[in-house]
Amino acid sequence: MTGFARAEGEHEGQNWTWELKSVNGRGLDLKLRTPPGFDGLEQPARAAANAKFKRGSLQANLQLARAAEGAANVRVDLDLARKLIEAGAAFVKDKRVKKPRWDGILQARGVILAEDGAEMSEQARAALEAALIAGFHQALAGLDAARRAEGRSLAAILTEAADRLDALIAAARASAATAPAALLERIRQRLEALAPEIKLDPARLAQEAALAAARADVAEELERLAAHALELRALISKPEPAGRRLDFLSQELTREANTLCSKSSELELTRIGLDLKTVIDQIKEQAANVE
8 A cells, every 4th residue: 555654853952754655565565764873773663564564565764863053063984985995996997887986985874974973872872762763653653544545545446346246246147047048049040050951859959958058057156256246345344454365355256257258158248257357357456555
């Protein structure tokens, strides 16, 4: 499911901003970007995201800035910069990469350090990280609200698809009910065209029509389609995450619709089966957006 949330706050002169984005994903994947020195936030952030969501590709970005009155001095870790240059010297010599630019080196993690960050006590850092994690929870709540709003829209779309399934299944039942009589007439016409001089035995003709109708019987497929449509409505109404179940359900619906089309002996029933497959494809597409 898609969504966006932003949370801002301040702690001891440090202004922080969390930005969270969510796009569709089969599982849950969190990509976390934090300033240098705050790698310790990753584990509690992942735990919070796992507790809140089951599916989706999440991107979380943390920005820190000291208030103007308490702006920190920064320094460049020249030893680290020198090591980075030396590590890439062989690649530059072989012309496998371009010579590094100073502005690019400065963007490497750990090259630029805040002087006050190095001097921050363990207790102060723990308090700051606790405030940042609290802000992350706040951003998660905003993202959850955005995803729930999208979920309500998806529920309306899936409910409409369930209505179309029910209508098509009812039409398929009506078409299938007329199939035996249509088969009997079609067999009679073919036999008369092949051998008009032969008198047809009504009992024999009825027997052949019954065998053909048995091979084309789609009653079981229609019953399973109806059961799956009922399950779709149940999943829409339940508060629990239903994305994975919807994936599986769409596969089962597709299987039954394919069998219906393959067994159909009537053009109208085949057309209905194709319409069913179109609706099922739409359900499958929307299932990827569901938590």
